Amino acid sequence: MIQFTLKCDQDHRFDSWFKSAAAFDALAKAGHISCAVCGSSQVTKGMMAPRVSTGKSQIEVEPVVKDAAPTPVLSEPKGEVEAAIKALREKVEATSDYVGADFVKEARAMHAGDAPERSIYGEARLDQAKELVEEGVQLMPLPFRPKRSTQ
Structure with missing residues (x-):
């Protein structure tokens, strides 16, 4: 790894x-x-420093620097936009069903009345999304990828 x-x-x-x-x-x-x-x-x-192992087991202690800026944590939003995207993700995940690659099939079935309407989210290629819009299916792109597809 x-x-x-x-x-x-x-x-x-x-x-x-x-x-x-x-x-x-x-x-x-x-x-x-x-x-x-x-x-x-x-x-x-990005730029990285290589990690070289000497083969010896050593305990490394990072020096404490007084008044040093805290290390940014990925899960903490940096600004208003990132906070809004995080809130949107949480709302979508809490109120919608993740259907993954079946998004197009599920959206069409609901639009045709073959499946009960519910909030869903998943993945679709751009050409598939355009076809759905042309068919009158209401959808919107999300400003994030579902967690399942990024793990």
């Missing part, structure tokens, strides 16, 4: 683990890596 520091085109930085550097490259090329903060798929490796 290898840990990379990643950066999106909106300059959000976050860390993620991969099986290998080749695994990261394959996932990035296929568009399966997205920013943990804004969902952008324009993600690259």
Whole structure:
């Protein structure tokens, strides 16, 4: 396993683990890596310092620096927009059913009256979403990727 520091085109930085550097490259090329903060798929490796093991078991203690800025935590929103996106995600997850790749099928069935109406969310390609809109299905893109698809 290898840990990379990643950066999106909106300059959000976050860390993620991969099986290998080749695994990261394959996932990035296929568009399966997205920013943990804004969902952008324009993600690259950030600058990192290598971790070198000496083979000896050592306990490392970080020095305490008085009045140092706290280390940012990924789960804490940095601004109003990120806080609003976090609140929207929580509301969608609490009040809607995640249908994953079945989103298009489920949305069509509800629109046709073949399935009971309910709030759903999931994944659809852009061309599929356009077809649904042309058919009169009401939908909207979400400013985040579902947690299930990002884990």
